[in-house]
Amino acid sequence: MPQVTMGAEKKAEEVGGIWTSRRSFFTLAGWGIFLATIGAYLWNLLGTTGFFFPKVLYEPSKRFAVGYPQDFPDHSVVTLKARRVFVVREGNAFQAISMICQHLGCAVHWTEEKGIFECPCHGSKYYKDGVNFAGPAPRPLYHFHTSLSDDGKLVIDTSQIVERERKLVI
Amino acid sequence: MLPNLKEIGDKITQNDVWKSIFRHRYEDTSRNRMLQVLSNVWLHIHPTTVTKGNINISFTWCLGGLTFFVFLFETLTGVLLMFYYTPDVNRAYADMLDLSNNAIPLGRLLRNTHRWAGHAMVITVCFHMLRVFLTGSYKAPRQFNWVVGVILLVLTLLLSFTGYLLPWDQLGYWAITVGTNMAGATPFAGYQGPFAELFGFTIDNDIRFGLLGGTSIQAPALLRAYVWHCIGLPAMAGGLMMLHFWRIRKDGFSGQL
Numbered sequence: 001m002p003q004v005t006m007g008a009e010k011k012a013e014e015v016g017g018i019w020t021s022r023r024s025f026f027t028l029a030g031w032g033i034f035l036a037t038i039g040a041y042l043w044n045l046l047g048t049t050g051f052f053f054p055k056v057l058y059e060p061s062k063r064f065a066v067g068y069p070q071d072f073p074d075h076s077v078v079t080l081k082a083r084r085v086f087v088v089r090e091g092n093a094f095q096a097i098s099m100i101c102q103h104l105g106c107a108v109h110w111t112e113e114k115g116i117f118e119c120p121c122h123g124s125k126y127y128k129d130g131v132n133f134a135g136p137a138p139r140p141l142y143h144f145h146t147s148l149s150d151d152g153k154l155v156i157d158t159s160q161i162v163e164r165e166r167k168l169v170i
Numbered sequence: 171m172l173p174n175l176k177e178i179g180d181k182i183t184q185n186d187v188w189k190s191i192f193r194h195r196y197e198d199t200s201r202n203r204m205l206q207v208l209s210n211v212w213l214h215i216h217p218t219t220v221t222k223g224n225i226n227i228s229f230t231w232c233l234g235g236l237t238f239f240v241f242l243f244e245t246l247t248g249v250l251l252m253f254y255y256t257p258d259v260n261r262a263y264a265d266m267l268d269l270s271n272n273a274i275p276l277g278r279l280l281r282n283t284h285r286w287a288g289h290a291m292v293i294t295v296c297f298h299m300l301r302v303f304l305t306g307s308y309k310a311p312r313q314f315n316w317v318v319g320v321i322l323l324v325l326t327l328l329l330s331f332t333g334y335l336l337p338w339d340q341l342g343y344w345a346i347t348v349g350t351n352m353a354g355a356t357p358f359a360g361y362q363g364p365f366a367e368l369f370g371f372t373i374d375n376d377i378r379f380g381l382l383g384g385t386s387i388q389a390p391a392l393l394r395a396y397v398w399h400c401i402g403l404p405a406m407a408g409g410l411m412m413l414h415f416w417r418i419r420k421d422g423f424s425g426q427l
């Protein structure tokens with residue numbers, strides 16, 4: 001006479017891992033697919049290629065002409081506020097130095113009397129060549145690439161950071 | 171002959187309109203008082219019985235309650251400000267000046283109280299947290315509410331931060347410059363932070379970019395600050411406050427007796 005063991009069998013099924021119990025395998029697989037799908041959509045929403053990261057920017061060009069070299073007086077630091085750069089001229093050598101403070105991004109200003117750049121936010125100071133010497137700034141101001149356009153204008157490219165020593169000699 | 175007071179009272183209270191709003195009479199019995207609280211949508215937020223320790227002002231200083239009050243005040247004045255403020259780089263500053271110069275009736279009062287109350291909320295929420303810490307009220311079973319509270323603290327600070335940019339003045343502009351550059355130094359998320367190279371973060375795909383909607387503070391940043399400030403953050407904070415209060419009711423106040 002066959003023994004009635006239904007209860008015991010069921011117990012064995014529950015004890016088995018996902019590999020031995022069909023039901024828990026499909027339960028886990030179902031949840032897995034569900035969560036993976038949600039995760040993929042969330043990444044598309046919040047990830048670095050998602051909703052909050054527009055693909056087209058309406059920002060000023062990083063490369064722009066600032067005028068003829070002779071427009072800049074000799075031995076001067078000219079502040080181009082809207083472009084956030086200084087044009088430094090020494091004789092016939094030109095450099096473009098960033099206005100953006102290397103601490104947390106305020107706009108530094110040129111103090112003619114002291115011959116240094118100063119930041120109003122937390123007091124960082126830089127020499128005329130952009131090297132930091134006081135305050136919390138961790139590194140010198142960026143120097144940007146300069147060149148001459150075909151019609152002889154000075155062109156600055158803020159997407160190209162160059163060494164401090166580089167000068168455009170005209 | 172003049173009708174007596176009882177008759178007038180009955181006229182007012184013995185009809186369907188009155189009874190549909192106030193469902194219980196005034197008998198000063200324990201049962202009736204509880205029913206009054208339970209059946210009223212506003213009062214039911216309170217427990218039907220409150221122990222003496224719970225209303226002891228020197229235990230909570232009502233700091234959480236004050237924070238909530240200030241939040242409601244900010245919501246009211248903020249919505250009124252929205253009638254006159256445009257989150258557009260060419261108009262925001264002028265709109266703010268119009269409000270400040272009373273070009274709008276009560277404009278200055280609105281703007282100044284909204285700003286001061288914003289500062290006040292940051293202060294009260296900090297003191298509330300300090301109180302909860304000093305009375306040990308974060309201990310079991312209130313750990314969950316402590317965590318909800320920490321998120322509420324962050325949301326309060328973010329509300330303050332996003333609101334700071336909206337006048338589009340020098341103060342706010344540079345504060346947001348500094349603040350978002352700090353975000354740009356977040357480990358695993360910012361382009362200037364640790365591991366930025368490893369994860370390929372640059373100025374146009376990191377968390378700072380996601381906050382500003384660009385590589386620098388321009389029109390998209392103002393619009394984003396506005397939407398987060400007026401809708402996103404208040405909605406999240408409001409939802410969490412409901413959760414916070416619900417937990418307080420379930421766990422009971424920690425100041426017993």
Ligand code: HEM
Binds near residue numbers: 231295319
């Ligand atoms: C938007 C911010 C917040 C609001 C509106 C708020 C509101 C409240 C209110 C009304 C109470 C009742 C007791 C009292 O008034 O002190 C309370 C209690 C409590 N809050 Fe907050 N809170 C906020 C943020 C926080 C923060 C930042 C923390 C801690 C990280 C926190 C943790 C708690 C805890 C643990 C309790 C229970 C205290 C007890 O039972 O004694 N809350 N909160």
Ligand code: FES
Binds near residue numbers: 102103122123135
């Ligand atoms: S941003 Fe220039 S010193 Fe802090």
